[in-house]
Amino acid sequence: MNMIVCIKQVLDPEAPLSSFKIDPATNTMVPVTSVPFVISPFDEQAVEAALKIKDAKGGKITVISLGVNLLRDVVKKPLSLGADELILLEDPAFIGGDSWSTAYALAAAIKKVGQFDLIFCGRQAADSDSGQVGACIAEILGIPQVSVAKKVEAIDGKVKVDKVTTDGYEVVEVPTPALITVSNELGEVRFATFKGTMASKKKEPIIWKPADIGAEPAKIGAAGRRIKTRKLFQPVRDSKCEIIGGETDEDKAANLAKKLVEVKLI
Amino acid sequence: MADNKGVMIFVEVIDGKLTNIAQELLGAGRKLANDLSEELSALIVGSGVANIAPEAIAYGADKIYVVDAPLLKDYRTDAYVAVVEKVVKQVNPRILLLGQTTIGRDLAPRAACRLITGAILDCIALDIDTATKQLLITKPVYGGNARAVYSMETLPQVATVRAKAMTALVPDSSRKGQVVIVDAGLDPAAIKTNVLQKVVAETTGIKLEDASVVVTGGRGIGGPEGFKQLEELAKVLKGAVGATRPPCDAGWAPDTIQIGLTGKIVSPYVYIAVAVSGASQHMAGCSGSKNIIAINRDAEAAIFKEARFGVVGDWKKIIPAFEAKVKELQSK
Amino acid sequence: MDFDYNDEQKMLKQGAREFFEKECPKSLVKQMMEDEKGNPPELWKKMSQLGWLGLIYPEKYGGGDGNMIDLIALEEEMGRACLPGPFLSTVLLSGLFILHNGSEEQKKEILPKIAGGQLILTLALTEQSDSYEASAVSVEAKAEKDDYIIDGTKLFVPDAQIADYIICIARTKKGDKPEDGLTAFLVDRKTPGITITLLKTLAGDKLCEVVFNKVKVSKKNIIGKLDQAWGPLQQTLQQVKIAQCAEMVGGAQRALELAADHAKKRIQFDRPIGSFPVIHHLIANAMMDVDACKFLTYEAAWKFSEGMPCAKEIAMAKAWTGEAYQRTAAMGHQVLGGIGYTLDGEMHLYFRRAKSGELTLGDGKFHREALAKELGM
């Protein structure tokens, strides 16, 4: 079973709001030194989905990421967990793209990798929240996709996916090769063992430039965008909260109940 | 494709009924179509869905395209993308809107990619740039910490819209519209996806999305026992229980009651947030609530910035006392 | 010396941070302060599965072949998490002492079990005289055929209440110098004659009184050489101090972050208190203080792992780090005001641990004196 996982390096989405700033001139987020970079959490779950299949059936996991200044201690994490190979599309020409131009580059890299049965992506990246790269890769490669998976099982030439729906889930089956986007419902991701972490030292990432994957310069990165960002801004929160007081927590609770009845909320 | 005109809505049908999101989309689409002085069409895809057309017209559509085939009974990406491709190429709309639903989020990007255009998912506001007639699409990004406004030059402009972000029109059954039946023209051999089983999680009591009171527990609830307490309170208030993501990930609460960016979107009359910090990812799912009441022991928690009433203290003490007092007041 | 961890160490550190955030929330830390055992078994098992308990041991003893820098990367995160449990007593004090001094048989028997999470050990050195000097050891072990009989009371012994074995440092000979005539015995805690009393402590860490009443130990259970335990013990303590400094670095760093985060959020006089220069100054001072802790500790660890003399560096790191952690946590309380002082808050955990860390294995005064000696005074 040959598997490919696409991951994105993002600023830690768990960072407190107070450290979040936007540069209105460039419509981009201003990185703050205290906020670390991480792998987008859904992408970590995509890695976990692939690892689970590798645990059960064996196989090879190739991880691909795209960007510039990719921190090795961030993007190498899947290697420490048991992935086999890391390919970095690391070039200024790759960045500034939208879902489509990013998917175009990733699909080109996947074609170059050649053999694959399953491709995993996170359901959406924690920064752009776009949620489209997976579907676009599948379309470019002409393979079936299943979105928002919580369980993935590989069975001879097919993959069975529990796909999250609004009120439960569906069990969907598609032939491989196929692309699966993975959601947090997959459950907890594993932690790297010390030996796994140290072993990743020996797995140096492979760097590919646009020419290496035969990408047309006009279709990658900012040049290949179909979507234009007109504006990026922070919504203003200005609700005035009335704090209900009281001697003890029990008093506060009773006062809250009285208040809610008084203003006819309950 | 300079001759693209009109707004098309991809309408979802569940149990033979127009979904809420479809009604909202038709309301939003009607407004955009009026702004453009162009037509509003609806695309209904499925098996045995033709009878929905009049309802869609009542909610604002001028023209209904119906693709009705047994093969389309279940949503399957390959089948539905082919249908959307076929109809869009035939109608050439300027704008194609879908709901940000299980189907919409899967279908929209793939269809847009095939139509060699762009898409924006999970939008909360739509406007027309009068100068270029381009759609201006507002979408929360960075987990709800920021908003982005996007546009695109390729046509059709595809977007999915978040539930409850738009308002449906009051249905007018006297409205007139045209119904066009389109043949699916599907080759069964080209459909590779199989839906083997549909599992619906059991829900007791009132459905979360429809509840007028929602009691939501956050990470601070600390375990599954706490959610039992919240359920009791919800029963007393005739409401439903929700959860932020961490309790669902930890297994204290079922995934189906997760509220937030990657869960359900609710906008009840009263939203009681218990031990919820108010992270943007969560607020994305409940900020439409009319009255937020926050109970948290951290006076600096972000939730108080969104709340109308707040109590600073330990929920373990507050919730039972609150429930008791509410019962007492109700009995009077 | 590097001022940054390498990529793998950064991965280890980040992974540990995520692991502890999930598996060792502050609610668990507080629960363990009250708990008599003070070690959540699930957490200990998971740490063992991740290879952290054996990180510093060679592979042939079930370890991970990690070096001192790997260890301090992990220790920083343990300090940040306020990790409860016997890591210091079992893995470091006892495990390292056995690793450096034990017989091949002892090492093969015990170290894999420590790494595997099956054995808890502790080392009993200090007594009622409250001193880390050799002269303070008065517990005696007298030879009797193939055994020794240990008699006396050890105090402030960490985690003895859950230990399977206690390494007891006892006097086997009255030599010319107090350093002579000390021997290390590996004692099964269940041996008749041992009484353990748990003491109530500031930081809720588990310190015990261990009374040895004519406790019989086989000669085979001597670790290292008879009468010559002191020098080797000091070497182990030196190594443990580096790790302990790193733990305090992690705690101090977190206390600083908590204070800064609060200062950004807390509004007084219509602006975040973090915009007042007086808060800038408190935070800036703490930033310099914490960085000083880091670099002194990193330098000591680096010199140690390179096999270079590092007595000066260790003395400086321990003296500075203990006091700076305390200053930083006290600053944190100042910035947080009442919220920091409530038991719901986290700052008090760091404030408590800062002091216990400062006092354990020798305080600032002790190590400045050690440094003065190293400087030839």
Add this chain to the structure above:
Amino acid sequence: MLWAPGLLGGLTGGVQGPIIMQHGTPEQKKEWLPKIAAGAQFALGYTEPNAGTDLASLQIRAAKDGNDYILNGQKMFSTGAHNARYHWLAARTNPEMPKHKGVSMIIADLTAPGVTVTKLTTIAGDRTNEVFYDNVRVPQTNRIGPEGEGWNITRSALAAERGDLGTFPWPKILVDELIQYAKETKRNGKPLSEDPQIRQTLAQLSMDVSVLRLFGRRLNYMIEKNQDISWSAPFSKIFESELSQRIANQGMNIMGLYGQLEQGSKYAKLKGHIELAYLTMVVRSFGGGSNLRLRSDIATRGMGLPREPQLAMPVKK
């Protein structure tokens, strides 16, 4: 004097080279780098009567005239200007722009007509200078970096200066001297070094010196790795200037009555170093940017604390 030449050297050298490397045109690099390498002396011209650490308030004008600027105004505390050939100058090239925007970096020739250098003496007896510009003509090719970008360039220059100030060896030299002194000097028949209090004090100062050394090395490490040093560079400067004062003060206590004897005086010990340090070192907590201001920089840049809101007050004329 042991440290004074070092002090001046630190303020006048080492800053311009890297900045010209980074911001200069190829012609400027060709012109200035060899001169700097050959030891050309620069004096720094940041401070003015109404602009201390807040460089944005500076008022010295550089008005365009053909291919030249005409400089008018005054600089203060220009250490070394009486010996230096060049003045590394922040001047206002556009008074219309907001105060941070209209400042440019210019190299002026201190021997040009219209320049007057007058002596100022600090309490430590160090010489510094006021420099007056009266219609002084400077070619525009002497402007380093784009016009109006002086503020940004200056910030990086100050960061370099603040780091540079911290790498001085003399705190270590002084502490080593004090340790030697304590070993050799007896009071009441016992070496000072046996006094527990003095042992603690000297051990602590020795630790402080190590921290200073590590701060300096970390800064070099960050520069090598091309990391942002704007908030960590001041660590060295703050720590060193305050440590210097501690060394001088506690050194005085260790030396007792002898501590107050000047170099050259009968009975003076350690060549009067501690006495001189006691006076000199007070200056260092405000030279190169006041330590109070630097602490705010550290907290805001390094930990993301909000800046103090600026009061809307009119700029003084």
